[in-house]
Amino acid sequence: MFGYILCKEDGAQIRSLVTDVVQQTDKMIQSFNISMIGYNISCIQQLIDYIKTRVREHEEGPVRYVFKSEFFIDLVLSICERSNKMITDQHRLFREANDPVIYVEKKRQEYYSIFLKYCHGATSAVIFGEIICQKLKEPIEQSVYKKTARDLTDEVRSNCESLNGNRSNLEKHILKTLAEQEDFDKYMNYIQNPRDHFKSFIRDEVSRFITDQFSVSVLPKMKENIELLQQKIMKAAHESTQHVQVNRGDVGLWLKSFTQQISDELIFSEKDLTGIKHDDVDDFNLLEDLIRHELPAIMFDSSSRFNTNTFDEKLDQFRPDEILIDHLCQCCWVQCPFCKAVCTNTIENHDGDHSVAFHRVTGINGHLYNKTNLSINICTSAVASNGSFCPNDSDDKVLYRDYRRAGGVYAEWSISPDLSELPYWKWFVCRFQKDLEKHYNKTFEGSGEIPDEWKNYSKQDAIESLDKYL
Ligand SMILES: [Zn+2]
Ligand SMILES: [Zn+2]
Known part of the structure; x- marks a missing residue:
């Protein structure tokens, strides 16, 4: 659609497509078993075909945008760049085990010493x-x-x-x-x-x-x-x-x-x-x-x-x-729809709600007040307030304390009201205010004005707060 500007949800959707494609291609490369059977140009072809299919399927889904060909090219290039070391390392192992020249070179000394003994x-x-x-x-x-x-x-x-x-x-x-x-x-x-x-x-x-x-x-x-x-x-x-x-x-x-x-x-x-x-x-x-x-x-x-x-x-x-990585990363990675904090459940695809003890300042995820200013809400205090938000950039207002009514991923989270907040993310917002504003092209102004007391937290306070709470 001409002139259509990507909304935040679109951005999140595209990012999750990219993350998933990266993960799946990692798995594909592992399954090529290059250290055993060697590298073959068809590996790259298979990766490209896979990426192409995923991008096409994504476009055919319920989305309001199409990708430029640059998107596809950049995605392929970044994945190939990522995989380069893994493929090269595995292929080197394969060559060491199978290349006749390397093999004969390795065996020369062995056979020579046996030959000497014969003599x-x-x-x-x-x-x-x-x-x-x-x-x-x-x-x-x-x-x-x-x-x-x-x-x-x-x-x-x-x-x-x-x-x-x-x-x-x-x-x-x-x-x-x-x-x-x-x-x-x-x-x-x-x-x-x-x-x-x-x-x-x-x-x-x-x-x-x-x-x-x-x-x-x-x-x-x-x-x-x-x-x-x-x-x-x-x-x-x-x-x-x-x-x-x-x-x-x-x-x-x-x-x-x-x-x-x-x-x-x-x-x-x-x-x-x-x-x-x-x-x-x-x-x-x-x-x-x-x-x-x-x-x-x-x-x-x-x-x-x-x-x-x-x-x-x-x-x-x-x-x-x-x-x-297997030991520590096989767990739930679903992120809070407001602040992006990761669910701390240790089981992937677990039953029940997602949850995390410490939510963040939602503005770091580009979350807005009245669609204009970056928000300084922290999910746990927001759900204790009378404030409201517009899910998926729509015009419907939903009260924070009724956030589950927004449906979708909102309904899958359990966010309990809690006013104890981690200085860590307050320090982060003050330290990187300009970068965040530039990144989201929005400002912390109006109702998103950063409270003065946040500015008193030093980096040391931020780091120490992690010890106290986590
Ligand atoms: Zn949150
Ligand atoms: Zn979870």
Whole structure:
């Protein structure tokens, strides 16, 4: 429609479309399984098709506007930019595992050392032991990364102040950090896309924790895990040798017993030795000795390659940040229709009303008085007053205390009258008054005039109020 100006509800609707498309495309990229099957140009095509369909379906719905093609292009570009790192990382893992050049390069040293042993006339037991050790190298690294990531997740969960509690505790830290940074754009990102903001906050916290703790905590943990693994492998080799000697078995029996014993720690099976001739191995003591002798060198070689960068790259599906995101973000994200505060229910799609202990000044969400000035109401005190609002920019006035009568999302919230207010958002409104006015192109004037006493709150008061109330 020509000349139609987007209203606030339209804006909210478009934002929620964008948030949902971003989330769904994230899931799609995960489901492409790029670290296993590699990147293919059709991945991007599928993403674009999906985005196109969503935008079209949105336009065909009950909306009074159409998107310009720039909207679609910007959306695609921003999603591709977002996904770039995830796709690149996963594809690198795939290449490392599958690219013949990288593979051969990696194997060169292994085969060379085996070849040397041949040249020196080693027995088949020695050669076979050497091959087993080389083949164990990668499963050992994988297992160590996986175990360390698990230990680290527990450690972050108990020692990282922002991540050691529930989502409300995390939100308190997010609000503190935002106040310390005093960055308006970051605030708006948090207010408008809380889930995204929480996720990136968790990623930053975990990455900082790992970097800070790498030499004092992560590295020792990896070394400890590698040592335990070494003991386990040696024990398996020793017991397999005894087992074969007691049962007068052959190398097949030895291998079966060996792989069985290490199977809960390592992804390693008899299949990994397919094509390697070993039926003439008969000196099991020698085989065991070789493993006892060679294994520490392999372990040392692996542990010498542990560093902050490779650690981050190798984690793949065991990433502590993703585990913590799953743990902390699977809850209700519905936002208060007045002030955008997020429902604190810990269950996604829960029964009953949405609710939150502390609502905000509604003007930070662009909420207006009489459609003209930004509002300084706080939901909990508004519902105790005689004031009214116009839902969805219509001309119908609804009393705040009867807000449920506005229907829709208003009817799904439980907002109880409460006059105890958090200084935090009052400080925020004073500190960013100009930015908010510019952002919404409206002012805090008339009935939206900011009370003088709000201006007395310092940043410190704002931060301290979070401790008192949350
Ligand atoms: Zn509210
Ligand atoms: Zn809820």
